Amino acid sequence: MEEKKPMKESRSVKSIQIFPEDTNHHNTMFGGKLMAEIDEIAAIAAMRHSGHSVVTASTDSVDFLQPIRTGEVLSLVSFVTHAGKSSMEICVKVISEDNINHQKHLAAYSFLTFVALDKDGKKAKVPAIYPESDDEKWFYESAIERVKLRHERRHESKKTLDFMSTKLYI
Numbered sequence: 001m002e003e004k005k006p007m008k009e010s011r012s013v014k015s016i017q018i019f020p021e022d023t024n025h026h027n028t029m030f031g032g033k034l035m036a037e038i039d040e041i042a043a044i045a046a047m048r049h050s051g052h053s054v055v056t057a058s059t060d061s062v063d064f065l066q067p068i069r070t071g072e073v074l075s076l077v078s079f080v081t082h083a084g085k086s087s088m089e090i091c092v093k094v095i096s097e098d099n100i101n102h103q104k105h106l107a108a109y110s111f112l113t114f115v116a117l118d119k120d121g122k123k124a125k126v127p128a129i130y131p132e133s134d135d136e137k138w139f140y141e142s143a144i145e146r147v148k149l150r151h152e153r154r155h156e157s158k159k160t161l162d163f164m165s166t167k168l169y170i
Contacts, residue, residue, distance in 0.1 A: 003127040007136045010049035010080040010090075010129075014041045017073050029068035034094065037076055038062060038110050042090040045078035046114035049088060050126040057087060057113040060150065066096065066107045073097045074107070082143035086123035087115050089143055089150075111146060 014037070022033050039056055046054040068074065075095045082089035089111055096107035116124040131140040 004130050005049060005127045007079055007081070007129050007131050007140065008133075010045045010078075012041055012044040012048060012078045014044075014076045015073055016076075018068055018070055020070055023070050026067070027070050031062070031064065034064075034068065034074075034108060035059070035062055035110075037074070038078075038092045038094070038108075039112065041076040041078045042092050042110075042112045043114060045080055045090050045092075046088050046116070049080045049083065049129070050114075050116035050124065052116035052118060052124045052126070054088075054114040054116050057115045058150065058154075060111040060113075060146065062108055062110040064108050066105050068094075068096050068107050069098075071098075071100075073099055079139075080129055081111070081139040082147055083126050083129045084147070086126055087113055088126055089113055089146065091139060113150065 016037065018029055020027075022029055024030055039059070043054055043056065073096070075097065076092055077095065078090055078092040080088050081091045090113070092110045092112065093106060094108040094110075095104055097104045116126045118124040129140070131137040
């Protein structure tokens with residue numbers, strides 16, 4: 001019988017405060033710094049679900065919805081939304097909070113794909129997932145279309161590789 005785990009078991013949360021060194025000349029968080037935080041918390045959710053070490057296979061996108069300012073506290077929430085044979089789709093939502101004014105907003109979100117690896121660095125089988133709440137059901141059901149689009153994008157990327165080279169100029 002195939003092993004299945006509830007989506008909620010992969011849920012991982014990380015909170016950080018934004019300091020001046022985390023921000024650009026607009027006093028908003030560097031996008032690359034946020035992307036690193038997203039990748040880290042997504043990896044934790046993937047490892048929690050799979051029970052294996054993992055590698056990032058792709059980041060679909062990072063959608064920046066609201067600026068993140070110095071002094072705000074971020075809560076990054078990640079969870080597995082789809083599990084294939086060895087790969088997992090992870091959703092990360094980024095909630096920014098102004099603790100002085102007690103205001104929260106969804107600042108960003110991202111979908112990433114991770115692959116589980118065994119001790120020899122080969123792809124490892126991951127458990128299937130199942131949703132329980134209405135929110136989880138939406139993510140679970142909508143993952144099918146995202147996985148399809150990801151496969152199409154990967155196919156197009158392989159065609160692009162035929163024209164890429166290591167030359168510094170075209």
